[in-house]
Amino acid sequence: MTATLDGAAQSTEISLAQAVNRALRDAMTADEKVVVFGEDVGVLGGVFRVTDGLTRDFGEQRCFDTPLAEAGIMGTAIGMAMYGFRPVVEMQFDAFSYPAFEQIASHLAKMRNRTRGALPLPVVVRVPYGGGIGGVEHHSDSSEGYFVATPGLHVVTPATVSDAYTLLRAAIESDDPVIFMEPKRLYWSKDRLDTVGPAIGQAAVRRQGTDATLIAYGPTVQTALEAAEAGAAEGYDLEVVDLRSIVPFDDATVTASVRKTGRAVVIHEAAGFGGTGAEIAARVSERCFHWLEAPVRRVTGFDIPYPPPKLERHHLPSVDRILDAVASLQWEDR
């Protein structure tokens, strides 16, 4: 990957939203086949300003507003990719991606397979997702489970400024469709940017620990890290794994961590029943059974439609709820 940042940029902190913007810019500069489109991504720069200035700097042929129609956005992106372009489309909000789901499930995910590799679809679908920003209904869903359950898609979600940049560059360079889940709660979090990052499919150990592994991704990574800090005060030495990529899944990193600690808690905002956490817990159980001191626990959102903003604090996985789960992991000596 070619880093195009100057030294000054590397020494200052930027927001996660700005890191996504930087990745789009650098990808568009590196490859003229990269085009960005969706509702409001042009003049406005996106409702979260993630695409700010792209139309101004690259022209309307490279970054353009579309009619308000998610299936149309997704379907035209597929057609453009069939002709050699590398579209990066925005779904604006998680729940607004549902009208596009048939295009994603029936075509985006399957075109390579249907054509025995003759028609790869290098499309990136940016989905700002998750709650905690006080949004009204249809603005806070965690929709990753639908995509994760659809073979043919890569599903990645950054939790840091640097990962937002490097994972998006990798997603755009990928010849396969990538669902790029952006934790909108973290858009304004700031950090220094490192433009050299991992390939898709590699988890990161964010915090070393020996007593239990907290497995998180996207918006819950920060919560898990806070829980680990708080847990330290209570005598737990907690390891935190940030998945970064749900598909492909990094069994190696997760398995190594849980075999080391012997205990695991999986954390995500989406409903638990039939959710991604169930898959992760099953994989951990299959691979780590003889190392486990307790059943794998999950801390997830309730099995309810995303609640109204005044109630979301009850729904979202919290530090307390994570620590309660840790405390329930059959500690004989505590």
Place this chain on the structure above:
Amino acid sequence: MTVLATPDKTGSGFPLGFDAILDPSPLQYLDEHGALSGALRDDAPELDPKELLATWRAMVIGRRFDVQATTMVRQGRLAVYPSSYGQEACEIGAILALRPTDWFFPTYRDCVSMVTRGIDTVETLTLLRGDWHCGYDPQRWRTAPQCTPLATQAPHAAGLALAAKLAGDDTVALAFCGDGGTSEGDFHEALNFAAVYQAPVIFFVQNNQYAISVPLAKQTRAAALAHKAVGYGMAGVRVDGNDVIAVRRAVAEAAERARRGEGPTLIEAVTYRMQAHTNADDASRYREESEVDYWKVRDPLARLETYLKAAGLLTDDVVAEANQVAEELANDMRARLGEEPEVDHRDMFAHVYAEPTPQLLEQAAALQAEIDAAQLDAAQLDAAELDAEGEAAR
């Protein structure tokens, strides 16, 4: 009367103004008796005899393909075959009006178009035999995989056409769908996108009157599906879908308009599905035989044949040659589709991603071990049987 921003007169017999779109009578060159249509007789452009004969020949071959495929499904050689018997004017007229460099987006019913495009018959039927989801190379044939969900390929055609336009190419995309498909959301989004971007794309609706069992009257209240073009601000044409000359010219003119940068066209071709939806369908439950009879006399192939014979263009030699080629194609289909298809279980995992995920590699290895073990068992069983036979012989 306000005329919308659609091209009004092309000077070729197909007026495209608002008034013309709202007139629901389809444009026609050849009437059902194979005579030049009264309305256009004086306005008809020169009919090129070579082009007419080539079109007729393709229709003879296309129909033979369709009949043979229907036979093969009855013999259990195909899992399913949605016939386009009686729709050859649409299937063949549209495809012959395109350049080989233009892209084509077929549905499951459009095998005859694909054969006309030059795609091998077995590759065309790979999906319907159940060997794989698409049997041909879409890039080589500029033909997307046949689409099973309704009208979901229409936005792909719009997007591909937009990409061609952005790339500065003069490529045109044509997407087929049926009358049922026009009720789908993707159809509307595709037309709207294409019109907004002035994408060089043709949406070709084969209005064959039924979506499985549901008649057109329950699909729309519009007097004509071509009327929908008005709402999107694009050119709309309604043609007699059993008149191959009208279809071919309508598509050729739409393609020219698209190449001139004048954007998309919606074509409604009024035709009829002579056979049931597929072999699993019982058409007698929802339509009268008298209705089928009405359409029988409007047969697109017979109509052109009558015209060509009257014009003295269809000699015995030409007929014999076309029939021979059609029979050879049918014989070849019988032979090759009669063989047990070779399928490779490794293909299931090989084309999900550019690089299989670690999880897929594990699953592929597990399946391979399962198959190897089964083969070993079978080989040991064979060996044991041979031993037993040897014992018995001794």
